[in-house]
Amino acid sequence: MDSKTWQISDWIKIIIIPLIFTAIRLLTLLDVWLLPGLDGGYYAIQVENIMRSSDIKYDAPPIAFFIFAFFTWLLSSFQPLNDAIINGVKIGLSIAYGLSFIPVYVLSRKILKNRFEAFIVATLFMLHPFYVSLTTASLFKNSVGTLFLVIGVLMLYNFMKERTLKNAVFLGITITICEFTHILCFGIIVLFSAISLFFIFILCRDRAKLLKSFIVIALIPALATLSVILFKPNYLGSYWKLHSYVEEVAFQISSQQITPGPQIEYVILLTLAIVGASLYYCLREFIDGRRNFENIFFVSATILGFYLSYPFMIPSWRWRFQFMLFIPFTLSFIKCFKESRVREAFLISILIFAAFIPATLNSFVRMKTVIDETMYNDLLDMRNHIEKNGSVIIARFGLNYWVEYILGVQCKGSSKWRTLRTTPEYTWF
Amino acid sequence: MVGDPNPWLFAIVISFTNRTISIMQGMMHIINPVIGAPPKPGPIPGPSFPIVEVFWFASIIVPLLAVLLEWIRKRGK
Numbered sequence: 317m318d319s320k321t322w323q324i325s326d327w328i329k330i331i332i333i334p335l336i337f338t339a340i341r342l343l344t345l346l347d348v349w350l351l352p353g354l355d356g357g358y359y360a361i362q363v364e365n366i367m368r369s370s371d372i373k374y375d376a377p378p379i380a381f382f383i384f385a386f387f388t389w390l391l392s393s394f395q396p397l398n399d400a401i402i403n404g405v406k407i408g409l410s411i412a413y414g415l416s417f418i419p420v421y422v423l424s425r426k427i428l429k430n431r432f433e434a435f436i437v438a439t440l441f442m443l444h445p446f447y448v449s450l451t452t453a454s455l456f457k458n459s460v461g462t463l464f465l466v467i468g469v470l471m472l473y474n475f476m477k478e479r480t481l482k483n484a485v486f487l488g489i490t491i492t493i494c495e496f497t498h499i500l501c502f503g504i505i506v507l508f509s510a511i512s513l514f515f516i517f518i519l520c521r522d523r524a525k526l527l528k529s530f531i532v533i534a535l536i537p538a539l540a541t542l543s544v545i546l547f548k549p550n551y552l553g554s555y556w557k558l559h560s561y562v563e564e565v566a567f568q569i570s571s572q573q574i575t576p577g578p579q580i581e582y583v584i585l586l587t588l589a590i591v592g593a594s595l596y597y598c599l600r601e602f603i604d605g606r607r608n609f610e611n612i613f614f615v616s617a618t619i620l621g622f623y624l625s626y627p628f629m630i631p632s633w634r635w636r637f638q639f640m641l642f643i644p645f646t647l648s649f650i651k652c653f654k655e656s657r658v659r660e661a662f663l664i665s666i667l668i669f670a671a672f673i674p675a676t677l678n679s680f681v682r683m684k685t686v687i688d689e690t691m692y693n694d695l696l697d698m699r700n701h702i703e704k705n706g707s708v709i710i711a712r713f714g715l716n717y718w719v720e721y722i723l724g725v726q727c728k729g730s731s732k733w734r735t736l737r738t739t740p741e742y743t744w745f
Numbered sequence: 746m747v748g749d750p751n752p753w754l755f756a757i758v759i760s761f762t763n764r765t766i767s768i769m770q771g772m773m774h775i776i777n778p779v780i781g782a783p784p785k786p787g788p789i790p791g792p793s794f795p796i797v798e799v800f801w802f803a804s805i806i807v808p809l810l811a812v813l814l815e816w817i818r819k820r821g822k
Contacts, residue, residue: 588804593808596811622801627795
């Protein structure tokens, strides 16, 4: 079973398994009317705008939308545009989800040097309830960004292992792709790289050479950002959240009060247990004098895990961070797998799998859109009664994007029913 | 083996014994829709004890203490 060299069964795994996960994700998504989640309509609007004007409507990192638009363009030869948009988003999401198996498998395979163990780790990653939930909760950009994030983690590992210019460039490029896909994925890869490279820098002897590599890694996203600021500033639309984050954390202002239910809580507890176990193994290696790059990589992963699960974070940010715990969970799990006996680790994997499966199934099954077929048809009927350019519709939270998508009018969203106001210039919905 | 802390054991014991009843209640709220059973009336039972907060500190302190004990034991030999 143990083998350092890649064999045909490895190639079969990284071709067949992603196809299976893509098919499962696609089948569950095709079962849902329109797009699931509160913000499903947002993605439909963005893709429709790309199809019509080659640009996004709302300011945001655009890569996920362009991926969805690519599949929409492929489908548009066979389907009406509206159907092609919905199905294009679903296909793009499913393929990104399926493909994320590959970098996790490759990383685990490199570290564990055992294809069966790597398969278990990558499968647990794919079935982590929080990862599956990204699509259920209409966090589609985040879901696509996760693919690039795990590629980034693999590139970071490669760079730490062999500090060559080629690996530095690859890492810089992946960070840039994350930057223009999703802000949280970008934040995580930057934080993870910063912690890892800081430790490497402290323990390294040839710091001058390392510093040059750091400059290369930082320069690629910096140049990309500069050119985007100059030519397409709307592609950095989500980055106002950074200001909001700093402000809210500094002054402890919270716009939402969200308490995680037990179904989320037990996944967090399980993740923390694995991260804690990984910390133990890492520290034990440190006191034994084994301060190699791999240990630094895993220590950084545990720090990332503790940061993302920090329980005193203000609630409005806490749930978003906790949703990304599947990244440190997977990395910590690789470490635990590596350090423990195979039989023991295999048993734990089965227990974790059993613990995950109810929440994972729930995430797959629970998907539903905020608008049913009757409401959709009502909106289609309204098209004839509403002026295209003169009306602004104020809709219930979660409906505004669909109203805007279907009616083609500018639509102002409302966070609560009671905020609707009667003014002559607004058309009511 | 006495004196050889096992982090796997630590992980399982705390995860699967602490607040088991509450967690199982939460899981039933998930399982019910999956298997087609009607959901239980009333809100999903919420956390009554700051378990995540306690567990967060425990998952840092316990490994640190375990390694410290191991280090002291090794120095004593």
